[in-house]
Amino acid sequence: MIRALGMMSGTSLDGVDAALIETDGERIAGLGASAYRAYDPAEAELLHDALGRWPGETGVAEAAELSVRAHAALAAEFPQAQVIGYHGQTLAHDPGGRGTHQAGSGAALARLTRRRVVWDFRTEDVRQGGQGAPLAPFFHWALADWARRNGALSEAPVVFLNLGGVGNLTWVDPEAKGPLDGCLAFDTGPANAPINDLMRARGLGGHDEGGRLAAAGNADPDIVAKFLRHPYFARRPPKSLDRDAFARLGHDVAALSDRDAAATLVAALAGSVAAGLAHLPAMPGRVLVCGGGRHNGAIMQALAQALPCAVDPVEAVGLDGDMLEAQAFGWLAVRVLRGLPTSGPRTTGAPGPVCGGRISTPLRAG
Numbered sequence: 001m002i003r004a005l006g007m008m009s010g011t012s013l014d015g016v017d018a019a020l021i022e023t024d025g026e027r028i029a030g031l032g033a034s035a036y037r038a039y040d041p042a043e044a045e046l047l048h049d050a051l052g053r054w055p056g057e058t059g060v061a062e063a064a065e066l067s068v069r070a071h072a073a074l075a076a077e078f079p080q081a082q083v084i085g086y087h088g089q090t091l092a093h094d095p096g097g098r099g100t101h102q103a104g105s106g107a108a109l110a111r112l113t114r115r116r117v118v119w120d121f122r123t124e125d126v127r128q129g130g131q132g133a134p135l136a137p138f139f140h141w142a143l144a145d146w147a148r149r150n151g152a153l154s155e156a157p158v159v160f161l162n163l164g165g166v167g168n169l170t171w172v173d174p175e176a177k178g179p180l181d182g183c184l185a186f187d188t189g190p191a192n193a194p195i196n197d198l199m200r201a202r203g204l205g206g207h208d209e210g211g212r213l214a215a216a217g218n219a220d221p222d223i224v225a226k227f228l229r230h231p232y233f234a235r236r237p238p239k240s241l242d243r244d245a246f247a248r249l250g251h252d253v254a255a256l257s258d259r260d261a262a263a264t265l266v267a268a269l270a271g272s273v274a275a276g277l278a279h280l281p282a283m284p285g286r287v288l289v290c291g292g293g294r295h296n297g298a299i300m301q302a303l304a305q306a307l308p309c310a311v312d313p314v315e316a317v318g319l320d321g322d323m324l325e326a327q328a329f330g331w332l333a334v335r336v337l338r339g340l341p342t343s344g345p346r347t348t349g350a351p352g353p354v355c356g357g358r359i360s361t362p363l364r365a366g
């Protein structure tokens, strides 16, 4: 077993999560301590300004340097970690075109932390013809296996729904012999990013705390219906999204009041997840929600109404929904060290199993 530190900073640009996990890259032996470092407003601004940019373009070197510095500071709190799984900051994602761009050098992080770092998890998958995302699904399979062995989960199949800046879901059949056969995964649609962008644009803060603003408003059914007519939702998986792929939605709610705009974005999110369930091989017994969106009461209520099965935060089966993606990149780092696949046809649509990720080793003295 290896003690890995997974580190993730997602598309909502709020900060860096770090979590320890003990694993051989197959079974989870234990989930350990975790920590969070928020980006301050100036840092969030710098990252925001770099969104949509590719290596070499304005502001990218600064965003990369910030990412490495923030991750190194957080990693210092975990001297016990034998390897770091470093996702980097996604600035742009265009798997059918220019590729995928996670800013931040794992080699620089290895130098600063004097630890082995596994990074650049998505490029190889895209090179082989996959979407490069989502990558958490194989870990969702391992979690379902773990929760079932602990007696915390009885439903099979089950869905993990991650609500970060973008939403993604994994249909998991824990009775399958492994993650390559036992998952079906894809991005469902925009999740918190349009809500955060609305709040920022209207000077209301960085997010809708608890979903209170949305809960006080009424969704505009025409805007939601128009949004759900976008061909993305009918397209069969695999499929993945750039953070700002649905910027039109933000323009469509511009004329609404603050509360109705927030309610409309929440209804659009719930509708996109319902549309996603229609692509699954069988209805899950339960949807387990992770990511920051589960703290938004309006989102959880809208999901409970829109979905034909139970909807619970992952805490219901003993997991930590704020740290699950960080744990995923620790688990994936160990898989890369062992040469095990990190994605495949039913998660990213790559033509076969892919082991994505580069390994950087710090220089030793002497």
Ligand SMILES: Nc1ncnc2c1ncn2[C@@H]1O[C@H](COP(=O)(O)OP(=O)(O)OP(=O)(O)O)[C@@H](O)[C@H]1O
Binding pocket: 009, 010, 011, 012, 013, 014, 162, 163, 164, 165, 166, 167, 192, 193, 195, 196, 206, 207, 208, 209, 210, 211, 290, 291, 292, 293, 295, 296, 297, 325
């Ligand atoms: N208490 C809360 N109330 C309402 N919304 C919240 C709350 N806490 C977090 N969120 C939402 O969740 C977001 C953070 O979610 P998360 O950390 O899962 O995203 P991420 O990891 O950056 O994104 P991704 O999964 O897309 O890579 C916040 O930006 C906010 O929109």
Ligand SMILES: CC(=O)N[C@H]1[C@@H]2OC[C@@H](O2)[C@@H](O)[C@@H]1O[C@H](C)C(=O)O
Binding pocket: 010, 011, 090, 093, 100, 132, 133, 134, 135, 136, 137, 162, 164, 165, 166, 167, 168, 187, 240, 241, 325
């Ligand atoms: C390109 C990229 O960074 N995509 C993220 C984003 O945030 C959620 C969704 O879109 C998912 O596809 C992915 O992150 C998670 C961790 C994943 O790869 O599973």
